[in-house]
Every structure is written in structure tokens, then in C-alpha cells.
Amino acid sequence: METSLTIFHNLKTIVTQIFSSLKLKDRDYPKGRKPILTNTEAVTCVILKQRQNIATKKSLWEIVEAPLSYNRFVVALNRTTTYLARIITAILQWLGQDARLLKFTDSTDVPVCLNKNGKSHRTMEGLAAWSKTGKGWFYGLKLHLTSDVSGKVLALKLTTDVAHGGASEHEKVSHRVGDRPRSFADAGRDSLSGPKIALRFRHFLPPFDRWLPDPLSRVHRRPLA
Numbered sequence: 001m002e003t004s005l006t007i008f009h010n011l012k013t014i015v016t017q018i019f020s021s022l023k024l025k026d027r028d029y030p031k032g033r034k035p036i037l038t039n040t041e042a043v044t045c046v047i048l049k050q051r052q053n054i055a056t057k058k059s060l061w062e063i064v065e066a067p068l069s070y071n072r073f074v075v076a077l078n079r080t081t082t083y084l085a086r087i088i089t090a091i092l093q094w095l096g097q098d099a100r101l102l103k104f105t106d107s108t109d110v111p112v113c114l115n116k117n118g119k120s121h122r123t124m125e126g127l128a129a130w131s132k133t134g135k136g137w138f139y140g141l142k143l144h145l146t147s148d149v150s151g152k153v154l155a156l157k158l159t160t161d162v163a164h165g166g167a168s169e170h171e172k173v174s175h176r177v178g179d180r181p182r183s184f185a186d187a188g189r190d191s192l193s194g195p196k197i198a199l200r201f202r203h204f205l206p207p208f209d210r211w212l213p214d215p216l217s218r219v220h221r222r223p224l225a
Contacts, residue, residue, distance in 0.1 A: 008064065011051070012044040019043075022090055024083055036068045037076045039083055046080050092154060100148035109133050110158070111140040129160035 019026060019040055026038050037045075049060045061073045068076075109131065112124045118139030121128070128140045146155040 005048075005064065007052070008044060008048055011047055012040065015044045015047065016040050018087055018090075019083075022086055024086060028079075035076075037066060037073065039080065042076045042080045043083055043087070046077055046084065088156075092156070095152045096154050099152060099154055100150050102149040103146055103154065104149070105144065105146040107142045107144045109135070109138050109140060110143050111138040113139060115139060127160070131160065 018024075024039070026040050027035060028039070045060060045064055045066075048054070048064070049057070054060045054063065057074055057077060058070065061070050066073050112128045113121045115137060118130065121139060124140070130137060130139055131142060132138075141158045141160055144157045144159060145153060147153050
């Protein structure tokens with residue numbers, strides 16, 4: 001695929017290096033005619049769409065001027081799921097090697113369509129579900145994400161859990177990144193040990209004073225055991 005976009009070529013160079021490091025195949029079938037859109041180019045297109053906040057795949061197809069039909073272009077992008085999962089896993093493992101001591105876990109809603117279209121939605125059927133947050137009902141998934149105090153993303157998971165913000169999923173994500181007592185979560189995710197953990201570390205994080213309830217904010221600060 002030929003394109004004069006500088007950002008596309010820069011991203012493609014990075015993606016090519018990642019494919020080489022992880023020993024991923026640029027072509028699903030080594031023999032035969034070379035595909036019009038290789039795996040490297042397809043992954044680059046997906047990253048370009050998110051990087052430049054391109055609204056739709058149709059707009060992306062028009063911008064990169066892919067030399068294939070729109071339907072085949074979408075099929076090629078959908079095939080990148082496996083490669084993107086491998087790349088994200090490798091990046092998370094690399095970031096986790098020098099993660100900071102304190103870690104934070106929270107979840108956010110990921111709607112896949114408008115509420116009025118939830119009953120007739122077909123694209124994410126079987127994966128998405130109706131869930132409720134403080135903002136109201138939505139049809140989609142929940143993203144559980146853990147990061148350290150410096151902002152490095154260490155683990156993530158998509159679920160449809162609607163009970164208490166996905167407490168069980170929080171446990172699974174937290175255990176991937178280190179010791180349980182070093183992970184922070186909100187009350188919906190960790191109603192028993194969350195406040196205790198917050199109190200234990202709160203002298204490291206002064207901004208927590210305005211997040212804790214008044215009775216907790218007056219608790220004597222104790223040194224770490």
C-alpha cells in the first residue's frame with residue numbers, strides 16, 4: 001500500500017520493528033501472491049486511526065487510500081486482533097519490569113453504541129451487555145485497568161461484570177502486577193481492605209486527604225509495618 005502520509009510511515013517503521021522482535025508473521029500465508037494489505041500495514045492503520053482520532057473505518061480507508069475495496073479493508077483490520085493482543089501483552093510485560101511500588105486499579109465504561117440501539121446491536125453481540133455505573137445504564141463492556149503511581153499501564157481486562165464495579169475482576173487484575181497490599185482501589189471494588197490500604201499509604205499521597213471520608217481523614221497516621 002502506497003501513501004504519502006509521514007505519520008503512517010513513521011508508525012509503520014515502529015510496527016515493523018515490533019513484528020520483528022516478537023517474530024510475528026507479516027503474511028499469514030508465506031507462499032503464493034503477496035496480499036495487498038500486509039499484517040504490518042493493517043496494524044499500522046489501526047494504530048493510525050486511534051492515534052489521529054479518526055472517527056470511522058470509512059474515513060480511515062479514504063485517508064490512507066488503500067488499494068482494495070472497503071469491505072476487504074475492514075476484514076483485514078479485523079484480522080489484526082491477534083497481533084494487537086500479542087503486542088499489548090509484550091508492552092505491558094516490559095512496563096511491569098520497573099513498575100513503582102504503589103499501584104492503582106479502577107474501571108470505566110466502554111459503550112459500544114447508544115442506549116436506544118442496544119437491543120438491536122449486532123457487532124458486539126455475545127460480548128457486550130447492559131451495565132450500570134454512576135453515570136447511568138449503558139450497553140457495552142467495562143475496562144479494568146491497573147497502573148503504577150507514575151502512570152504506567154501494567155494490566156488491563158475487558159469484562160461485562162456489573163456487580164460492585166467488578167470486584168472479582170479487580171482481584172484478578174491486581175494479582176497480575178504484584179503484591180495485593182500495594183494496590184489501591186475504590187470502595188466498590190475493595191470494600192473491606194480498600195480503606196485500610198489507603199490509610200496505610202496515605203502519608204505518601206497528601207491528595208488522598210480530600211478523597212477520604214471525614215472520619216478517616218482524622219485517623220492518626222501510622223508508619224509502615
